[in-house]
Amino acid sequence: KAGVTQTPRYLIKTRGQQVTLSCSPISGHRSVSWYQQTPGQGLQFLFEYFSETQRNKGNFPGRFSGRQFSNSRSEMNVSTLELGDSALYLCASRRGNTEAFFGQGTRLTVV
Amino acid sequence: ILNVEQSPQSLHVQEGDSTNFTCSFPSSNFYALHWYRWETAKSPEALFVMTLNGDEKKKGRISATLNTKEGYSYLYIKGSQPEDSATYLCAFSSNDYKLSFGAGTTVTVRA
Numbered sequence: 001k002a003g004v005t006q007t008p009r010y011l012i013k014t015r016g017q018q019v020t021l022s023c024s025p026i027s028g029h030r031s032v033s034w035y036q037q038t039p040g041q042g043l044q045f046l047f048e049y050f051s052e053t054q055r056n057k058g059n060f061p062g063r064f065s066g067r068q069f070s071n072s073r074s075e076m077n078v079s080t081l082e083l084g085d086s087a088l089y090l091c092a093s094r095r096g097n098t099e100a101f102f103g104q105g106t107r108l109t110v111v
Numbered sequence: 112i113l114n115v116e117q118s119p120q121s122l123h124v125q126e127g128d129s130t131n132f133t134c135s136f137p138s139s140n141f142y143a144l145h146w147y148r149w150e151t152a153k154s155p156e157a158l159f160v161m162t163l164n165g166d167e168k169k170k171g172r173i174s175a176t177l178n179t180k181e182g183y184s185y186l187y188i189k190g191s192q193p194e195d196s197a198t199y200l201c202a203f204s205s206n207d208y209k210l211s212f213g214a215g216t217t218v219t220v221r222a
Contacts, residue, residue: 004154033210042117042214043155043200056209090154097142097208099157 002026004093006103013110018079021106025072025093031055032074033100034066037088046089049074078108086110115203117213124191124220131187132216134201138182143204146175146186149215150197158186158199191220 005024013019025032033056034046045058049068068074072093078085086109092100116135124130136144143162147155159168164179172189188195198215205211 031208035212040214042115043212045209045211048209050208056207092210094208094210097204097206099145099160100147100155100202100210102154102156104154 004091004101004103006089006091006106008106009104010107011109013081013108015081015083015110017081018077019081019108021076021089021091021108023074023076023091023093023103025074025091026095026101029093029095029101030072031094031096032068032072033092033094034074034076035090035092036060037090037105038084038086043090046076081110083110115201115211115213117199117201117216119216120214121217121219124188124195124218126191126193126220126222128191129187129189130191130218131185132199132218134184134186134213136182136184136201136203138179140205140207141179141203142206142208144177144179144184145202145204145210146184147200147202147212148197149200155200160204186216188218191218193220193222196220 033048035043048056066076090105146158149155161177166177198217202212
């Protein structure tokens with residue numbers, strides 16, 4: 001059974017640009033959550049999608065957005081990148097309210 | 112904002128010693144408490160998901176307990192080995208499916 005797949009693994013962007021990250025969940029998992037991890041911080045919750053609808057949202061500015069497609073794949077977009085957006089972005093898929101399965105993450109560097 | 116607190120932030124353990132650390136979480140809107148192990152260069156992986164007050168779970172030398180009334184959980188490692196070195200994350204799962212993580216406890220086992 002294939003795991004959670006995130007692409008790309010690494011990304012370097014310039015301040016002011018925008019970026020789109022992709023996450024393919026485990027087959028049959030309809031919930032996809034996104035997290036940001038920066039040095040010294042835990043996993044900060046961005047948002048969760050279920051059946052193409054945003055079900056939960058964290059405390060991030062509107063520059064961070066996401067969507068989910070009918071095949072449960074999800075994308076996360078960050079517009080007008082800032083240096084502070086440099087982080088590891090993890091997505092996780094779940095079936096119901098059970099354990100989360102994580103992807104390998106996308107390491108975003110903003111220069 | 113859900114406050115999931117973990118302590119200590121880090122600890123060093125001699126090989127063969129046992130150790131434990133804590134996770135505190137809100138007692139309201141509780142659905143489950145998760146523990147994850149996050150090894151360097153890997154993705155977080157679930158260790159335990161506990162839902163009932165008094166739950167105790169065990170996997171090899173690692174075990175966890177849950178007290179939902181007072182809002183805390185302990186993770187125990189018995190006879191620590193170098194391969195136990197990792198960051199251990201706890202996560203609070205609420206009835207609305209949101210999964211909120213603590214900042215983690217980083218365990219380093221010295222041979």
